[in-house]
Structure formats: structure tokens, C-alpha cells
Amino acid sequence: MPEQRDHVPFTVALQPIHDASHHHVADRLVYGRHTEDEAEDIMSSTAKALASTVYELGDSGLLGDRTLLVDLPLGWLERPELLPTPAPRLALGIAEEGMIDAELLATLDDIRERGYRVVLPTRLLKQDLETMLDRCDIIVLSSPHDLDDKTLERLPARNVKLLVENLDSREELARYQAMGCDYYHGNYLAKPNFIASAPRGRHGNRAAQIRLIRALYEDNSDFNRLHELAVQVPHLHVAILRRANSSYFHRGGKEVDLHRAVQILGLIELRRLILTLTLASLQPSSRIVLRMALIRAFMCRNLAAPFPALDPEDAFTTGLFSMMDALLEEDRNTLLEHLPLGQPIIDALKHRAGPLGAVLTLCENHERQVEEAIDDLPPDQLHSCYMNALSSTKALMDNL
Template sequence: MPEQKDHGPFSIALHPIHDASHHHVADRLVYGRHTDDEADDIMAATARALTSAVYELGDSDLLGNRTLFIDLPLEWLERPELLPTPAPRLALGIAEAHTVDAELLERLDDIRERGYRVIVPTRLLKQDLEAMLDRSDIIVLSSPRDLDDKTLERLPARNVKLLVENLDSREELVRYQAMGCDYYHGHYLAKPSFIASAPRGRHGNRAAQIRLIRALYEDNNDFNRLHELVVQVPHLHVAILRRANSSYFHRGGKEVDLHRAVQILGLIELRRLILTLTLASLQPSSRIVLRMALTRAFMCRNLAAPFPALDSEDAFTTGLFSMMDALLEEDRHTLLEHLPLGQPIIDALKYRAGPLGAVLILCENHEQQVKEASDDLPPDQLHSCYMNALESTKALMNNL
């Protein structure tokens, strides 16, 4: 199976945005690449930026309750299923738009109906003042002379805010404050933070991704089928767990497994998350290692099945995640520190402790026996569990 293109380092910058009282209330997302590849697709670049800022930093609570300001390309705005969530914490910019026409106005209406705030540059506002004022939540100023006094006087009644760009002196700050501006960003107040992802190979299971996306849009969606497909794309598995256990979706209590995570997120959020991550090409997996991991997961589930005190799904998750570091090309300790897994599963993975740890050890020992055996192993119950796991893995992967 051909591998996906290897992506180089990718970085995003978060520019702090302050209110008139100098409180850090928002961040503006700016993204770029550390390569000379001018042909890089804008949709893929946007997807990777959103993955980092929304689905990683946001879910880790690094952004806290601050609003994220994002300029999105028009191609992205044309696909509402890709708009990131949660909408109340996001303000979407349309800086790439050049002309105010009926199509743009319709897009803005749809975005605002979904709960997003719209950021509009003054050059677009001036093209059709009345139409754009009705569709603007934040207006970007690059100069104190961008808007006349009459227009400025109309803004408070419409709850339209003013954002000052590239503030670089105290004199400018005082002048804009006198105008009643609401948001400020620039090096005078704070420097941006740069966050870079490490380069890594992308060995994406493209067939699984295509089948998964197709399943997301079938008329009669089967969440069990979605679960089967997701476990074959490890990075999606991790991302969905993180998303479902994030502060926005999960209100405390027991960590949720993949089955429950799919139900919590729902079809719309799953579509948004999976499409974004697929465009971002963040699903590294080796088909050979994946087969081994699924076999171990199914065997752990088979071994746990006769014992009522053991959760078979927890056993499956333990087996699968015991090889997740190899699948994702991540350090195991770092990965486990950031995964929303239950403590019994963490203890089993880290220390081979508890009933789940015992099941995992039994499975790993049998794998070693299979690897070293020169003759057929005796058809005992342990080997039957292993052979059944092989069949389950084969059936699951053949569905792709």
C-alpha cells in the first residue's frame, strides 16, 4: 500500500489579544510551514492548523476559556461541516474575501446562525456598509481613520466590536482606547507564541479513511460500524477519545471508552473531527503493526470474556493501546500521560498491574510462544483465543 507524503515540521502562532483593560481574552491563530513547498494545499494547511489549535491545544485546555480568532479560506467556509467547534469560543475571519456579493452574504448568514462570530476587515465593510454591518460581529482596524465617526457611533447599538491590528506603541494604544476599541493585538502588548509539531512519517491507511468518511455520510449510520473503522485508524481513535473527554463534551466522572465517545460526540462532530484530521493527514499507521495490535486487542477481549469482573471493552482497549506508541510513532510515556484512559488501563499498560495487566501479560507471553514455536502449538484454550483473534482481525481488516 503506498504511503502518504511525509510532512515536514508545521507551526502555528498564537497572537495574544487583549481587551481595553489589558486582560488577555483571546488569541489569533496564524499558521505557516517551515518548508519551501509552495504547492502545499491550503485546505490541508488549514486542517493541520485547526488540528493543532482546536483539537489539540483546545482539548488540553491550554487556551482556557479564551476566544480563538481564525481567518479561514473561502474554500473552508463553503463546507460548514468542517467548521470547528465549539462555536461560542470561536470568531471566524473572512480576510481572503475580496468582493461582497450575494454568495458571501449567504455564507455569513449561515455562519452566524451556527453561533460563530464573524470578523470583517474594513475594506469589505465599506463595499456594502448596510449589508455587512448586519453580518459583522468584529471589525478589524488597521488605522484610526478606517471608519468615520458616523459609522463608529452606530456600532455599540449593534454590539459590533473593534479589533486593532499590529499595535506597536503606547501612543497608538491611547488613541484607539479613546475611540472605544474593544480588542488589541500587536508586539507592543505581547509577542506571539509559536508551537511547532515534530516532523513524522504519515503511513495512513487510506482505504480505512475513505471507508470511514463514506460511512459517516450514509443514510442509516451504524455507530458499531463507525467504531470498527475508527479502531483501524489509530490517530483518529486517540483524537476521538480526547475530544469526547475534553472539558467541553465531558462533564466529569468516569473516562469514556471509544463506544461511548462516538455516542457523546454524535454524527456531526465526528464528521467535523474526522474530516479535519483526514485533510490534515494525521493518521500515521503501519498496516503490519496495526494487524498485530488488533490481534492482541481481540485476544485480550477473548481472554476477559469468561470473567464477569473484567470489562471486555477495557481489555480490548488495553491490548490495542499496548502497541499504540508504535502505531503513532510516539513516546509511550508521553502518549499515556495525555490519553484519557481509565486508571486500571493505565496501570495495566505502564506496570502490567491488576487484572487487565495479567490479561495483557498472558497475551504477550503467548505471542512470544507463537513467534518461537517450530511446531504447531497445542490446541488449548489459550491458543484458541489467539486463533479466534486472528480471524477477527482478518475479518475486520478485510472489510476495508
């Protein structure tokens, strides 16, 4: 039965933020859905927004080197394992209206200790000015009368910045500049950039996700086990590769494969990424197609094993990603343009070129022989690699 698809696109808007010299230095994330369901889970919406702007796009995404300002629910801010990274590139605000209490103050203290900047509206700041000035880095102004002159004079010494929102005219800009404001956003300077995600499969490989999350929180997490589980969730596989190969985690050199990516990110970052993407429900996969892709990947690895010049993990990745477009319901060329894969793998996938391309072609030819064979195929070395791949795939998917 074909997988159900989510036909309601999830929309993210990035509002450009400029400094006093009109340089585009940051973006403010605004997110929602084209839906009349007012009761949609705010945690799920937050997860989808962060997945789109932080975890999936990576260095090649919409933000570049700019800072991202995002308002998060208190339930999200109170869970350190969900806070997006890297902290120096993010400024976090509070999505809900609320009152200052000991729990909120502790949350803000923890966020700042982790390296995040805190963004507060003046309405929250004014509830307890002295207390909150020590716990914020950016104050959001909606009117030039939000703060009095005495308070404004105190801000530079505390390195607290002022962000003007919804700027509509040249006159407003001049007035706020005279006040010494630092950042500005609004339609007068730039209109928001709206991005609607493509419809995706709704269900995904939920069992593998649950097992992966459980494995991440075991006392003695096994990186090999994490790799095995991550392979079963194609969308997550791609996100881990992009994250590990980003400039923040990867300092140049050869692109890393999934085994190395899991090690580079470590448990804390993997927990953060996987929990967010699981909440976002953005992992479309088909069990039948996944089985075919894993058989091909394991067979490519088996075929490469006797040759010292071939990396078995590169062969595995080549086999798996040869069907990743079907698993992710994405155009292959578009997908490859945004994946941090080595050039030999890309050449093999696009043109069946090089040693990896030869291995992939050999595997694909044998698949056709298996599909068309009436009688049993001879037990040669090629078919032995295929049977071993069947066995490895069965062992991997039996846990689902």
C-alpha cells in the first residue's frame, strides 16, 4: 500500500535582520502551517521549523554565517537536549506570554551558561527590570517608548543590544538610530523569505526511530548499534551526514561517512538532532524500498571487501544512496547537490564511473538476474555476496 503523504506544506519564514549599517547580519525565524487546526502541537511545529532551518540545510542552507533568532516554547527551552546548536550562532527567545518565576530564571541562566544569547521583549523585561537585565543579551522594541532614557543609558555597559521589530518607514529608522538601536527588521528594509516544505510521507520508519532514541539514552551506548539504527531512517541518515560534515563539526579533509559522523557528533548532539527530527516527523521511508536499498548497500560492501584500494564503507554508502532518492521522495540530482559525499561516490552515483561505479553496476546487473531468473542462479562468488547481503539486511530489519 503506498505511503500516505502529508499534503499540507509546513511553512518557515526568515525575517532578515540588519545592523545600523544596513548589513544583513541575522534572521528571525517565524513558523506556522497552512491549517485551520488551532490546536496543533507547538512542540511539533517547533521541531519542524528547527529541522528545516538548522539540521537539514547545514552550511549550504538559507542562513549562511548569520545568526538565527528563534522564539522557543518554555517546554523546549527547559530541555537542554533539544536546544539547537551551535550555540554561538543562535539567540533564543520565549514563545509564550508568561510571568517571571524562579523556574524561568533558572532556565535563562542555564541557556546563557551554555553559550546562547537570550532575547527578551520589553513587556517581560519590565516585570522585573533589575533581575532580567542580568539575564538578557537582546531586547526587542516594538515602540520607541518601550524603555525610558535612564534604562537605555545603562545598556551599553552591560553589552545588551536593542532589536527594533516591524520597522515600516524611513522616519522610524532614523528615530531608532538616534536612540542607538543595534538591529532592525521590518518590511521597510526587507520582506521575509517564505519557504514551504514539499509534501512528505507521513509515517516514516517509526519503530527504528524509537529504537534509536532508546539506544541513545542507554548507559553504555554502542556507536555501532547507533549506526545500524540510523541506516534504517534515510532522512535521518542524510541529516547526520550533513551535520557532521558542516564547518562547525568538520574541520576540512575527506568527507566523513555515517560511522565517522556518529562519532564526530557524539551522543549529546545526536540526541538533539534525532529528537528534533523525530518530533518533526520528517522521515519518509518505505519498508519495501528500504529493504532493496539495504540489500544493494550490503552487497556493494561485500564486493568491495577483497580490494584494498576500495573502502567498504564508501561502497556501502554508494549502494544505499543509489536508491536514496526513492526513499526520500526527492530528485536525485537535487539531493546529490546538497549531500556531503566524496567525489568518487558522486561520480559512481551519477555516471557509474570509477571503481565504485563498477561495483554498483555489477550489483545492479546481478539484481536484474535475480529478478529475471527462472531457475536458481549458480552459487558463484557474486551470488554469494548477494546472499550475504540478504542475510545482513534481514538481521538489520528483524529488529523493526
